[in-house]
Amino acid sequence: MNIVFSLDQIQEVAEQIIASNPKKIILFNGEMGVGKTTLIKQLCKSLGVQDATSSPTFSLVNEYYTSNNQIVYHFDFYRLNKETEALDMGVDDYLYSGNWCFIEWSEKIASLIPEEHSTVTIDLLADGKRNLELV
Template sequence: MEIRIENIENIKHAAKQFVDNMGRSNVFAFYGKMGAGKTTFIKAVCECMGVEDVITSPTFAIVNEYTSETTGDTIYHFDFYRIKKIEEVYDMGYEEYFYNNSICFIEWPELIEDLLPENATKVTIEEQEDGSRVVKF
């Protein structure tokens, strides 16, 4: 599927489209260049899913945990940009996150691709020349 985000004003509509089409997958690996809008889009998706907490990039924490106020579901938001060694991911117990049926949104999955579940959904976000974004999954 492809979702076009013309501007920041219609990101909520795009997030709703994404949520409506997530299917049965629970792990979503977000690919895109620095500044493509991965964190901004994940924030909009979390809000669409009922997260009322302040949603921030987990760059330094590696993982942020949120709870949907509408469903009670736990949502994990990962940022593996700062991971230097795969052992860091083993030490954090990634299996407990990826394989417990909670929703996991992962930024910079290139660094841990071998650890992703087989059913992980690959999501790409690309900035277009006109400043719009295209989300493909």
């Protein structure tokens, strides 16, 4: 799936992603500031998370519950120095839980990512819009 969008269309983009039935582990790739966290916040809302969501930059993972009691994990591995730090926090338990796992900076734990995952890549275009590719 390929979508060109502006940030005011983020709700529709999140709904399209969910409707496309992606794997529950989704990697989010893109430069800093391109909108990965903003999209993840909207995905959480579209899945029924009612609590406030934020980037887990310092905690590495935030856990949210949807209105129908599904769990959504949001990871931000930007500050990770070694994959062993992710193992120490029990990342395998999260990744193989069967719950939604939204992962920013997944390249920091590349060898730990399960084969069954989807990838969202976001690029900033010259006109300020974003190009999103979901595979």
